[in-house]
Amino acid sequence: MHDAPSRARNRLKMLAGATATIAMAAGATALAVTAHADVNRAVAAAANCSAGYVALTFDDGPNTGTTNQLISTLRSAGATATVFPTGQNASNNASLMQAYKNAGLQIGNHSWDHPHLITMSQSQIQSQLSRTQQAIQQTAGVTPTVFRPPYGETNATLKSVASSLGLREVIWDVDSQDWNNAGASQIRQAATRLTNGQLMLMHDWPAATIQALPGILQDLQARNLCTGHISSSTGRAVAPAGSNPGGGTGSCSVSVTRGTDWPDRFNVNLAVGGSNTWVVRIALAGGQSLQNSWNASVTGTSGTVTARPNGAGNNFGITVYKNGNTSTPTASCALS
Numbered sequence: 001m002h003d004a005p006s007r008a009r010n011r012l013k014m015l016a017g018a019t020a021t022i023a024m025a026a027g028a029t030a031l032a033v034t035a036h037a038d039v040n041r042a043v044a045a046a047a048n049c050s051a052g053y054v055a056l057t058f059d060d061g062p063n064t065g066t067t068n069q070l071i072s073t074l075r076s077a078g079a080t081a082t083v084f085p086t087g088q089n090a091s092n093n094a095s096l097m098q099a100y101k102n103a104g105l106q107i108g109n110h111s112w113d114h115p116h117l118i119t120m121s122q123s124q125i126q127s128q129l130s131r132t133q134q135a136i137q138q139t140a141g142v143t144p145t146v147f148r149p150p151y152g153e154t155n156a157t158l159k160s161v162a163s164s165l166g167l168r169e170v171i172w173d174v175d176s177q178d179w180n181n182a183g184a185s186q187i188r189q190a191a192t193r194l195t196n197g198q199l200m201l202m203h204d205w206p207a208a209t210i211q212a213l214p215g216i217l218q219d220l221q222a223r224n225l226c227t228g229h230i231s232s233s234t235g236r237a238v239a240p241a242g243s244n245p246g247g248g249t250g251s252c253s254v255s256v257t258r259g260t261d262w263p264d265r266f267n268v269n270l271a272v273g274g275s276n277t278w279v280v281r282i283a284l285a286g287g288q289s290l291q292n293s294w295n296a297s298v299t300g301t302s303g304t305v306t307a308r309p310n311g312a313g314n315n316f317g318i319t320v321y322k323n324g325n326t327s328t329p330t331a332s333c334a335l336s
Helices: 003-016 022-045 067-076 087-092 094-102 122-140 156-164 184-191 207-222
Strands: 052-059 082-084 199-203 225-227 253-261 265-273 278-283 289-294 297-299 304-308 315-321 330-335
Touching (some): 052 207, 067 207, 087 094, 087 122, 094 122, 122 156, 122 330, 184 199, 184 207, 265 278, 304 315
Parallel strands (some): 052 082, 052 199, 052 225
Antiparallel strands (some): 278 304, 289 315, 297 304
């Protein structure tokens, strides 16, 4: 029963050339825990993904009760996921949004405060989604490219607004029913229905979901399925991009920083990472228009404008006329 700890202690004895003490035993335990986590990550990195990729998705976060445990469980298994925080929760939990990003999770948009969007006007929907884009950009430093409508409810107006903000609407293939008081065993069983490219609906807050997650990850590995992210091109699960936790299907990311501000206009500075061949779509807020741009080829003057490299590097900027709207535009990046 105690063979592994004994071997760890013996190795420490030989290296130190001394008899084990209480302090050394504690050190051996710490080393063993670290080594165990490293092995888990190594095994996950070398996992057999012959059956493809699935997207485990968690809505409604982040929250102080379960988010850190969710992240810890994914990390210890070398797994990833897509999270869909509300803008309100993102704004109230900036440190947890950073934790999402630092764990390499893909971050999507789930509206500002989870209303029934299909009952709202176009301008109200625009506010719900654009405010959330801004909150996520400000707290996590990424701009989402995927959007999950609350309750899975959608219509043509909602799809149009989402598209104008550079967001791909995604629903789900498998519903865990964790929102409906499903137990951990039921949630784990639901995950067995996942196949290549599919998405599973779960939530950040149910204790049963956190309890079920280690078993879900174990079952997926046994079936040669790996956890991935959601492609903003197809809406399906794909291998995660190495440096783009904000979403998409390539190693391309963009940061947005507000620059000099005047009464009638302001500058926006954008920096692209991960690739030199990119297309950045910038969603101007309602009423705003483009006055000027530098270090990139920019097309369009209102709504969503498109920027491409012009040989001046990956840092560029635009000047925006406010026209009564002071909101900072959001941006998304894709490989060209």
